[in-house]
Amino acid sequence: MSATHTKMPAEDQQIDAVAIRFAGDSGDGMQLTGGFFTDTSAIVGNDIATFPDFPAEIRAPRGTTYGVSGFQLQFSSSDIHTPGDSVNALVAMNPAALKTNIEDVEPGGIVIVNEDEFTEVNLRKCGYPDAYNPLEDDSLQSSYRIVQVPMSRLTRESLADSGMGAKNIDRCRNMFALGIMYWLYDRPLEPTIQELEKKFNAKGNEAVAEINVKALKAGYYFGENAELFPSRFHIAPATFEPGTYRKIAGNEATAIGFATAAQLAKKRLFYAGYPITPASELLHHLARMKNFGVRTFQAEDEIAAVCAAIGAAFAGDLAMCGTSGPGIALKAEAMGLAVMLELPLVIVDVQRAGPATGMPTKTEQADLLQALYCRPSEAPVIVVAPASPADCFTMAIEAFRLSVRAMCPVIYLSDGYIANGAEPWKLPDIESLEPISITHPTETNNPDGPYLPYMRVEETLSRPWAVPGTAGLEHRVGGLEKQDITGEVSYDPANHEHMVRLRAEKIERLQSVIPPLEVVGPASGEALLLGWGGTQGSITTAANRLRERGHKIANAHLRYLNPFPKNLGDVLQRYDRIIVPEINMGQLRMLLRAKFLIDVIGINRVRGKSFLVNDLVDDVERVLKSDKGAVKQ
Amino acid sequence: MTTAPDTSLPTYKAKDFASDQDVRWCPGCGDYAVLKAVQKALPSMHRKREDFVFVSGIGCAARFPYYMNTYGMHSIHGRAPAFATGIKLANPNLDVWIVSGDGDLLSIGGNHTIHVLRRNVDINIILLNNRIYGLTKGQYSPTSEFGKKTKSTPLGSLDFPLNPLAMVIASGGTFVARCIDIDLKALEKLMLIAEHHRGTSFIEVYQDCNIFNHQAWFYASQKDSRPETTIELEHGKPMIFGAEKDKGLVERDGRIEIVELGNGISEADLLHHDETNRNRAYMLTQLLQPNFPEPMGVLFRDPDEPTYDSLVEDQVKQATEKSGPGDLRTLIEGPSTWTVQGDAVSG
Numbered sequence: 001m002s003a004t005h006t007k008m009p010a011e012d013q014q015i016d017a018v019a020i021r022f023a024g025d026s027g028d029g030m031q032l033t034g035g036f037f038t039d040t041s042a043i044v045g046n047d048i049a050t051f052p053d054f055p056a057e058i059r060a061p062r063g064t065t066y067g068v069s070g071f072q073l074q075f076s077s078s079d080i081h082t083p084g085d086s087v088n089a090l091v092a093m094n095p096a097a098l099k100t101n102i103e104d105v106e107p108g109g110i111v112i113v114n115e116d117e118f119t120e121v122n123l124r125k126c127g128y129p130d131a132y133n134p135l136e137d138d139s140l141q142s143s144y145r146i147v148q149v150p151m152s153r154l155t156r157e158s159l160a161d162s163g164m165g166a167k168n169i170d171r172c173r174n175m176f177a178l179g180i181m182y183w184l185y186d187r188p189l190e191p192t193i194q195e196l197e198k199k200f201n202a203k204g205n206e207a208v209a210e211i212n213v214k215a216l217k218a219g220y221y222f223g224e225n226a227e228l229f230p231s232r233f234h235i236a237p238a239t240f241e242p243g244t245y246r247k248i249a250g251n252e253a254t255a256i257g258f259a260t261a262a263q264l265a266k267k268r269l270f271y272a273g274y275p276i277t278p279a280s281e282l283l284h285h286l287a288r289m290k291n292f293g294v295r296t297f298q299a300e301d302e303i304a305a306v307c308a309a310i311g312a313a314f315a316g317d318l319a320m321c322g323t324s325g326p327g328i329a330l331k332a333e334a335m336g337l338a339v340m341l342e343l344p345l346v347i348v349d350v351q352r353a354g355p356a357t358g359m360p361t362k363t364e365q366a367d368l369l370q371a372l373y374c375r376p377s378e379a380p381v382i383v384v385a386p387a388s389p390a391d392c393f394t395m396a397i398e399a400f401r402l403s404v405r406a407m408c409p410v411i412y413l414s415d416g417y418i419a420n421g422a423e424p425w426k427l428p429d430i431e432s433l434e435p436i437s438i439t440h441p442t443e444t445n446n447p448d449g450p451y452l453p454y455m456r457v458e459e460t461l462s463r464p465w466a467v468p469g470t471a472g473l474e475h476r477v478g479g480l481e482k483q484d485i486t487g488e489v490s491y492d493p494a495n496h497e498h499m500v501r502l503r504a505e506k507i508e509r510l511q512s513v514i515p516p517l518e519v520v521g522p523a524s525g526e527a528l529l530l531g532w533g534g535t536q537g538s539i540t541t542a543a544n545r546l547r548e549r550g551h552k553i554a555n556a557h558l559r560y561l562n563p564f565p566k567n568l569g570d571v572l573q574r575y576d577r578i579i580v581p582e583i584n585m586g587q588l589r590m591l592l593r594a595k596f597l598i599d600v601i602g603i604n605r606v607r608g609k610s611f612l613v614n615d616l617v618d619d620v621e622r623v624l625k626s627d628k629g630a631v632k633q
Numbered sequence: 634m635t636t637a638p639d640t641s642l643p644t645y646k647a648k649d650f651a652s653d654q655d656v657r658w659c660p661g662c663g664d665y666a667v668l669k670a671v672q673k674a675l676p677s678m679h680r681k682r683e684d685f686v687f688v689s690g691i692g693c694a695a696r697f698p699y700y701m702n703t704y705g706m707h708s709i710h711g712r713a714p715a716f717a718t719g720i721k722l723a724n725p726n727l728d729v730w731i732v733s734g735d736g737d738l739l740s741i742g743g744n745h746t747i748h749v750l751r752r753n754v755d756i757n758i759i760l761l762n763n764r765i766y767g768l769t770k771g772q773y774s775p776t777s778e779f780g781k782k783t784k785s786t787p788l789g790s791l792d793f794p795l796n797p798l799a800m801v802i803a804s805g806g807t808f809v810a811r812c813i814d815i816d817l818k819a820l821e822k823l824m825l826i827a828e829h830h831r832g833t834s835f836i837e838v839y840q841d842c843n844i845f846n847h848q849a850w851f852y853a854s855q856k857d858s859r860p861e862t863t864i865e866l867e868h869g870k871p872m873i874f875g876a877e878k879d880k881g882l883v884e885r886d887g888r889i890e891i892v893e894l895g896n897g898i899s900e901a902d903l904l905h906h907d908e909t910n911r912n913r914a915y916m917l918t919q920l921l922q923p924n925f926p927e928p929m930g931v932l933f934r935d936p937d938e939p940t941y942d943s944l945v946e947d948q949v950k951q952a953t954e955k956s957g958p959g960d961l962r963t964l965i966e967g968p969s970t971w972t973v974q975g976d977a978v979s980g
Contacts, residue, residue, distance in 0.1 A: 039969070042971065043969070043971055045971070045973070191969075240973040241973065242973050242974055243972070243973055244966070244970050244971070244972050244973075245970060245971050245972070245973060246965075246966060246967050246969065246970045246971075247967075248967070252967075256964055256965060259959075259961075259964060260961060260964075260965070263959075263961050268723075270719065270722065270723055272719065289959060289964070290948060290949045290952035290953070291949075291952045291953040291955075291956045291957065291958060291959045292958075292959030292961075292964070293949065293953075293959070295722055295723075295945060295949065297718070297719070297722060297945075299715065299748075300715075300744055300745065300747075300748035301744060303712060303715070303745075304712070304714075304715035304718075304744075304745055304748065305715075307708065307709070307712040307715035307716045307719065307745075308715045308716065308718050308719035308722070309719060310708075310716060310719065311688075311706070311715065311716035311717060311718065311719025311720040311721075311722075311723070312719035312720065312722060312723035313719075313723075314706060314716075314719075314720060314723075315686075315719070315720040315723035315724045315727065316723060316724060317723040319719070319723070333709050334709055334712065337708060337709050341706075427965055427966065427970065428965070430961055430962055430965065450652075450653060467724075468683065468684070468686045468704035468720070468724065468727050469683055469684055469704075469724055469726065469727060470683055471681065471682075471683045472683070473683070474682065474683055474702055474703055474704050475704065475705075476652070476698050476699050476701075476704070476705035476706070476707065477705070477706050477707070478698070478699065478705075478706060478707025478708070479691075479707060479708065479709055480707065488654070489654075489699065
């Protein structure tokens with residue numbers, strides 16, 4: 001793919017990394033615009049990390065602050081793990097977008113606004129005081145490089161002879177804005193032009209593709225000719241390991257991962273779901289994979305979804321369901337049954353900010369204890385958590401590998417941040433992926449009597465997965481306590497205790513097949529920064545910066561929460577302080593304190609967002625200076 | 634499924650379907666009769682034993698699968714239709730039966746019952762309706778009569794009862810039938826018709842809980858009262874009832890009325906049962922004691938409605954024919970990739 005590199009003027013600046021944000025009304029197409037910029041940046045070889053941030057309301061009234069949708073992207077010539085703490089350049093399509101996003105722009109940062117939208121009506125709609133216009137505010141003008149562009153008018157003028165209606169023309173404003181940004185950051189237009197043509201031509205809307213492309217070019221040439229910016233910026237390609245890459249968001253990686261797991265197991269995948277933000281995309285992605293033998297079932301409610309998945313697992317499918325925290329709560333009883341039945345099952349929890357409905361489109365890590373303990377009685381399950389969008393693929397396969405090995409349900413804890421955020425993914429070598437071995441018995445294990453459905457494999461303690469339709473292995477499973485081996489209903493006190501311990505022991509034994517916790521940085525010393533799940537990007541970046549500042553600090557990230565990696569206890573002993581940043585009030589910290597009887601210091605924020613790297617660095621430095629103790633926020 | 638019997642199948646007897654578990658219902662419970670009828674009916678279905686799966690929820694009736702020497706799942710309260718749906722979708726060749734009670738299928742599990750019916754999943758449901766919560770020792774159930782005095786309603790229940798078959802018809806049920814626990818022959822016969830029906834079959838069984846709600850169905854089970862309180866339905870036949878076969882049903886101004894035969898009214902003037910008429914079937918569900926005889930037999934049957942499980946299979950087949958079998962590499966690569974060689978980048 002060739003790039004439209006215009007001649008680089010002398011004043012062009014080479015910079016390492018830039019964070020930009022597109023913000024506008026929910027109907028302004030900001031997610032699409034950000035997506036195009038991301039694709040182009042990936043294609044020119046930058047490292048990327050994105051953060052789509054949108055309201056739960058689909059189309060809030062136009063011009064209001066609660067209808068603002070944003071898309072943040074960091075792209076760089078070096079290795080990055082987060083979408084950036086502060087924004088270097090903001091595109092605000094209306095006053096509401098400016099109002100809600102300006103605080104995140106760095107001092108002196110670029111703010112490109114569509115000045116046509118700064119009308120009296122719109123200013124009032126987003127709650128500015130009467131007669132106030134931020135564009136006329138000297139303090140704002142002196143704090144940022146505000147670039148006022150009459151985007152609405154210029155878009156209309158550039159498309160005046162297209163013969164299209166005003167509505168279609170106005171919808172191209174986002175492409176005009178994208179064109180300006182492409183000029184400013186020296187990006188090629190071709191990838192986006194191709195995408196636009198593919199998107200609209202497929203629907204027979206060639207004329208729509210044409211005006212979008214025209215608006216994109218108009219914005220680009222406007223940037224070039226209007227001399228709005230003293231210089232443009234050049235961000236060189238990043239150095240990647242050789243290989244083939246694509247851009248991937250966490251939910252898509254999760255869906256592909258589970259479809260791959262089914263192929264590796266030579267099984268059909270059964271996915272049951274009930275629509276819930278931010279997990280619905282799993283159902284959408286998998287529903288399009290029917291030719292992989294994937295069956296999707298949109299159930300009547302969350303409970304039906306997990307029950308149908310358990311039914312499918314009993315009948316021999318690789319079965320799973322996906323939801324968010326509120327759905328996990330509803331599925332709790334059925335998960336307990338799956339623990340008793342000892343069937344493989346994966347339940348995805350794409351965590352969101354709660355409790356109750358909470359903030360459905362915002363992220364949180366506060367379902368860890370729910371995942372571990374939300375069921376009646378002693379009902380342990382395996383818990384894994386992907387660490388980044390691309391890691392979702394790996395951990396999805398791991399989830400089924402462990403579930404099948406132990407014949408035990410798995411909860412897979414993703415979160416809204418990595419589910420929607422995207423990064424480059426070095427594609428795996430398909431041939432090197434290890435097959436998942438599954439055996440369904442066909443011969444009875446008890447020729448002299450009834451089949452023994454709870455007879456166990458010594459190494460793993462797992463029971464055989466005998467499926468209906470197999471002659472001679474007829475058996476009943478159910479929620480009443482089982483006599484070990486025979487599977488008959490049993491109220492025997494000693495057997496119950498035996499089974500309770502056995503169901504936990506099955507999970508503990510997985511420690512022999514999960515990788516040890518890897519530590520980055522010194523093998524012992526001042527402090528260990530330990531995280532889990534979707535915060536890996538922020539924590540890794542913060543740890544790198546702290547080491548650059550001379551701290552003897554190590555970092556590590558847990559992707560296996562039950563069981564923990566075998567070496568976790570040893571690792572924890574090697575550092576003076578254990579610091580655990582979490583987007584919750586200290587759930588992993590509590591588990592570590594309880595299990596290892598050591599002090600653990602928490603850095604806890606629950607703002608519906610992932611950590612800002614600067615905040616983490618500051619908090620860790622405060623901990624290092626202080627006597628041991630938690631950081632007050 | 635109207636294929637000819639497979640002669641290669643083993644010849645089963647009722648006892649081949651009895652598990653080695655002791656049956657633990659109260660002596661005299663109506664469930665015994667139903668268990669016996671089911672075990673007797675299965676050998677005539679010409680299916681392999683390993684292809685039967687019995688699924689239940691929670692309650693006395695829900696212990697049913699433990700007593701059947703087939704595959705079975707005793708699940709959680711109210712959710713049997715959801716489990717059964719998953720089982721059938723995973724392996725459409727299985728012959729899936731739900732046996733559960735009125736509290737399970739109509740109260741805590743009402744939602745799932747509605748949805749399995751509207752999807753027309755090819756499974757069979759036997760509702761053992763005893764109009765009481767037995768396993769929890771005698772609280773009123775969603776089918777208990779208004780004013781019923783129980784442990785939880787010492788002054789009488791203020792709930793109006795749910796009409797199960799009206800709900801089944803309203804939910805789009807494609808096979809709707811009713812019988813009483815003491816009538817083993819009728820249940821066996823209905824089970825065979827249900828098994829052959831493609832789609833969700835729903836059989837309501839009036840079942841006696843002789844501990845907490847004894848004689849709830851006495852009017853319909855006793856020899857002397859039964860001919861007056863029930864009416865046997867037969868497709869295409871006039872609707873006649875009464876010990877002397879002297880009464881019948883007619884439709885006037887959109888309502889069903891009882892008439893006495895004779896005095897110028899002959900069988901030809903009576904309603905003739907049409908089991909393909911959904912609207913009429915709904916009217917039949919409204920015939921309740923003490924004003925009307927309660928219909929027994931097949932109220933409604935629509936054999937042409939496609940089943941959910943076959944539609945799912947068709948869609949998978951069509952998607953595979955259209956796009957070819959899924960290629961993992963294409964899936965992983967997505968819409969666009971780029972390649973890095975050494976330090977260089979090319980698009």
